[in-house]
Amino acid sequence: MARKRKGRDISGWLVVDKPAGMTSTAVVNKVKWAFDAKKAGHAGTLDPDATGVLAVALGEATKTVPFVTDALKAYEFTVTFGAATNTDDAEGEVIARSDARPTDAEIKEALNRFVGDIDQVPPAFSAVKIDGQRAYAKARAGEEVELAARPLWVESLILLERPDADHATLEMVCGKGGYVRSIARDLGDALGCLGHVRELRRVWSGPFTAQEGVTLAQIEAEAKSEALDRFLRPLEDGLADLPCVTCSAEAATRLRNGNPAPVIASGLDYGEEAWAAHEGRAVAVGRVMGPELHPSRVFVS
Structure with a gap:
């Protein structure tokens, strides 16, 4: 006989404005605990140091997760030029440096190469599985990681701001399975100056936006109370596309x-x-x- 799950029969979507420093799984577990929900899942992993929209589904809404996961998503991120890291972000070890710095015009021209149907190699430090093992586990163990390129649809990729010669802030709208860290790495290579992600924020994912996101502080403050239910969006929102x-x-x-x-x-x-x-x-x-x-x-x- 199947074991009955403990918790409330509650369904809906919670849009979390994920903080930096937490895994997506940890956020989902926190939400599940706060709502005392029987079942929870999320629509698209964010890197631990990334912030922004993490759409968490509860109960019956978990059945709509694939439709949100497959929807377009938008990211704002800052690229640091002049250094490549083994993780393709600021948390990694610098493995190469360059004194070259691109002009704004060179960046805008290079961005065109990453729009439309492209092939993208995921970062070595990613959750992609190789022979049943996560790539990041192999990379952390010092093993050589070779990942095959994967197709990605990029709707748009534009330069938002150039704070200084060492940095550029970009906005990308893309489909399922996109790695922003790979875009930063490959853009740096294309410009001949190397590059990695310094900051990353998901500003919207399908029908959900960061502006409507609930913070973990709000979730923790009202955990285990029915007052928290007011933040839930109907499961139908996950079927918007x-x-x-x-x-x-x-x-x-x-x-x-x-x-x-x-x-x-x-x-x-x-x-x-x-x-x-x-x-x-x-x-x-x-x-x-x-x-x-x-x-x-x-x-x-």
């Missing part, structure tokens, strides 16, 4: 039982993915097959 169809109460029951059911949809292609709602509440996600939705995942009322 999918089209919505509507259904009757009878159809909602069928869908929740995993069966196809009639929905009201317009302008959708046959086989297109959508989510069904009854009275504004999410019922299921699935494929629209003619007049019916064939569910792939369902939400408990």
Whole structure:
């Protein structure tokens, strides 16, 4: 017999403004504890020293995590020129130096190479698995780490500010799986001056923005109280990038039982993915097959 999970049956999204110095997993565990939630997860890891949007899903909202993870995300970050590090950020050991410094024009021109469909090699100190082991574990042990390039969609990459010759602040909007540290490293190589990330902040992720983020101080101050629930966003927010169809109460029951059911949809292609709602509440996600939705995942009322 399956062991029953302890905690509250609570569902929704919490947008956390993650502080520097904490892993994403530690933040999720803190949120889960504060809400006394049975289940929690997040939509996209942030490096420990990065700040900004960490979208944490509770309960049934965890079923919508893939849709937020796959959505576009925006980052603001500062690159330090003149040094490469083994971690591609300021926490690592400097492994090479350069006296060269790029002009603003050279930076803007080089940024064009990193827009659109690109191939990106993740940092050696990353959570990518090699033969079942995390790359960072191998790197910390002094082992040689060779990672294959991965495809990445970069919507835009622009120069925001040039505080001084040694630094540039950039903004990148990209798809799933992007490593900002790799962008800084590769940009430094392209400019012939070397580079690494000094500061990194995720300003938005899919439908969630840093401006609406809750701090850990707020979470800890109201932990284990119902007052904390006011910060929760509905699980439906995690489906913002999918089209919505509507259904009757009878159809909602069928869908929740995993069966196809009639929905009201317009302008959708046959086989297109959508989510069904009854009275504004999410019922299921699935494929629209003619007049019916064939569910792939369902939400408990």
